[in-house]
Structures are given as C-alpha cells and as structure tokens.
Amino acid sequence: MTDRVIVGVTGATGQIYAVSALRLLDETDYEVHLILSNAAKVNLRQERDHSVGDVTELGDVVHDVDNIGASPASGSFRNDGMIITPCSMKTLAEIAHGHSRNLITRSADVALKERRPLVLMPRETPFNRIHIENMLSVTDAGAIVVPPFPAFYQNPDSIEAMVANTMARALSHLGVDVDYEEWQGLGR
Numbered sequence: 001m002t003d004r005v006i007v008g009v010t011g012a013t014g015q016i017y018a019v020s021a022l023r024l025l026d027e028t029d030y031e032v033h034l035i036l037s038n039a040a041k042v043n044l045r046q047e048r049d050h051s052v053g054d055v056t057e058l059g060d061v062v063h064d065v066d067n068i069g070a071s072p073a074s075g076s077f078r079n080d081g082m083i084i085t086p087c088s089m090k091t092l093a094e095i096a097h098g099h100s101r102n103l104i105t106r107s108a109d110v111a112l113k114e115r116r117p118l119v120l121m122p123r124e125t126p127f128n129r130i131h132i133e134n135m136l137s138v139t140d141a142g143a144i145v146v147p148p149f150p151a152f153y154q155n156p157d158s159i160e161a162m163v164a165n166t167m168a169r170a171l172s173h174l175g176v177d178v179d180y181e182e183w184q185g186l187g188r
C-alpha cells in the first residue's frame with residue numbers, strides 16, 4: 001500500500017466519469033497522479049459541465065501527457081495502480097499492443113509489467129471486432145476492463161449518483177474503499 005494512484009483521462013465521451021473518480025478519490029488519503037490526454041481536454045470543452053481547470057485541480061500531481069520522463073513512466077515509482085476513465089479506443093489499442101506513445105499508455109504498460117492493478121473503462125458503441133479483441137488482449141495481460149455501463153436496479157436519483165456508483169465499483173478494483181450502495185437482496 002502506497003496510498004498513491006494514477007488516473008488517466010482520455011478523449012472518449014463521458015468526462016463526468018473522470019470528475020466522479022477524482023471527487024471520490026479526493027475524499028480519501030490517496031495521492032492522485034493525474035494525466036489528461038489532449039483529446040480529453042477537447043472533450044471537456046465540448047461536454048461543458050466541467051472545465052479542464054475543474055478537473056486538474058482535483059489531482060494532487062498533474063503530469064503533462066507528453067512528458068514521457070514523468071514519475072509514473074517508471075516501474076520504480078511506487079503506486080497502488082492505475083485507472084483510465086473514460087478510455088478511448090485509441091488508448092485501449094495502444095495498451096493492447098504495447099505501443100506506449102504517451103505518458104498515459106506508458107504508465108498503463110508499466111502497471112501491467114509490474115503486475116499492478118490496471119482498470120480500463122473503455123467507452124464506445126457499438127464495438128467493432130478490433131475493439132473487442134483489444135479488450136481481450138488487455139484482459140489476458142492482466143487489466144480489468146470495466147466499461148462504464150450504468151446500473152439501474154438501485155434506482156439512482158441523478159446521473160451523478162449513477163456515475164458515482166459505477167466509479168466506486170471501478171475504484172474498488174484498485175483497493176480504493178469508497179462508499180457505495182450495496183445490494184441487500186430482493187425484498188420479499
């Protein structure tokens with residue numbers, strides 16, 4: 001346990017997932033190392049609810065995606081794992097093929113080689129065969145694929161609550177213990 005996690009944010013739609021993850025982590029003692037791709041910044045501007053500044057202020061350390069010499073690029077940098085949310089098909093493909101062309105995909109490659117948890121939240125619809133094969137490849141390499149598919153059975157009363165529930169479950173795969181509504185079984 002290092003109480004340190006890496007959060008990658010890429011240019012798939014659903015920047016709300018990144019904001020939710022960062023807010024949940026903000027309630028913990030984890031030191032959050034945040035990396036935004038250039039396309040994530042484009043999407044933040046498009047999706048409008050949150051600015052790039054809103055997101056970066058939630059990271060304890062913010063790394064430039066093109067700074068391939070930053071600390072998360074090395075396996076010697078101790079951490080409890082990495083989550084990429086949302087994860088674009090391009091970033092998924094780079095990870096699946098070991099093509100570490102920026103700090104996000106390099107950090108993910110490092111997580112896999114160091115056998116640290118790597119949680120990917122790929123977002124696209126519909127999936128083509130390449131997307132599905134890449135999800136299989138990263139799963140075989142040890143990543144945990146958690147597509148941000150919402151659950152409705154807890155009857156969330158807002159989009160934020162629905163997203164936070166998904167994110168809490170995703171973060172639990174890194175060992176981050178944040179509160180979420182547990183299923184109590186069907187009432188009789």
Ligand SMILES: Cc1cc2nc3c(=O)[nH]c(=O)nc-3n(C[C@H](O)[C@H](O)[C@H](O)COP(=O)(O)O)c2cc1C
Nearest residue numbers: 010011012013037039040046088089090091123124
């Ligand atoms: C408004 C908008 C929405 C997008 N949504 C998705 C998406 O849901 N999934 C996806 O894989 N790519 C999506 N893209 C395309 C990616 O942003 C693009 O492939 C980009 O190169 C990804 O780069 P990155 O992985 O470095 O962030 C979207 C782009 C824009 C502008």
